[in-house]
Structures are given as structure tokens and as C-alpha cells.
Amino acid sequence: MPRMCGNVIRNLLSKPATRLYPAVKREPPERARGQILFDASRCEFCGDCERVCPAHAISLDTGWQDWLDGAGAAGERGNEEGVTWFRVYNPFRCIFCNLCIEACVYGALTLDNHHLTPAYDKTLERSRVQIW
């Protein structure tokens, strides 16, 4: 009993053994595969990332099919400001294999070691890419 009282007092006065998440977050390891970041200003819309992705998490949307179908363009094109297409990324399909980053010779894709925040729905990331 006296030994137990000592333990109880020590536990009451010591710091918690676990982290007070989310108030105290752990810094991820430097090489952790947290999320893929996309810099639209560097993208040349070459399609290499889409081709190498084994999970089909990336697609490049030119809107041409909509245009051919007569349903209007998904992108904005043909005006004096140039052409805008879209890179569509599904982070919930991504397996963080890094193949797209290795394939992108323009440096538009980088790896960040911070993980995605929890989400309520599986929203796709739709990024505008100005072609010219």
C-alpha cells in the first residue's frame, strides 16, 4: 500500500506519458512521405505524372472532350489571355510512391513531410494550369 501511494503521487506530479494531440503535434521525420505539393507555375502539362502514376491518382483535364461533345469547355481557352487547363489530383488514391515527382522534369511536384489533415469527404484537388 505505501508503495502504491508513492506511485500515485509520482504519477499525479509527473508530466503525461502521451502527447497532448492535437494541441501538441509531433514534427514528422524529415523524409516522411506526407503529401505531394503541386506548383502550377512550373507545370508544362506534359502528362508524364499522369502516365507513371500506378494508382491513377492524377489526371490532366483539357476539357477537349466536353468541347467535342458540345457541352462547353472545362478549361478556358481560345481567348487572348491564353489557355487554362486543369490538373486533377486525388490524394485519397495516392500511395505516395513518388514516381510522379521523379517523372516531373520541370520540378512542379515536390514531397512535403507533413501529412494531410483529416477530411470529411474525398474532395479532388483541381489546379489551374496556364498553358500559354
Ligand code: SF4
Ligand atoms: S506536374 Fe510535371 S509531369 Fe505533371 S504535367 Fe506538369 S510538368 Fe508534366
Ligand code: SF4
Ligand atoms: S505519389 Fe505515386 S500514387 Fe501518388 S500521385 Fe504520384 S505517382 Fe501517383
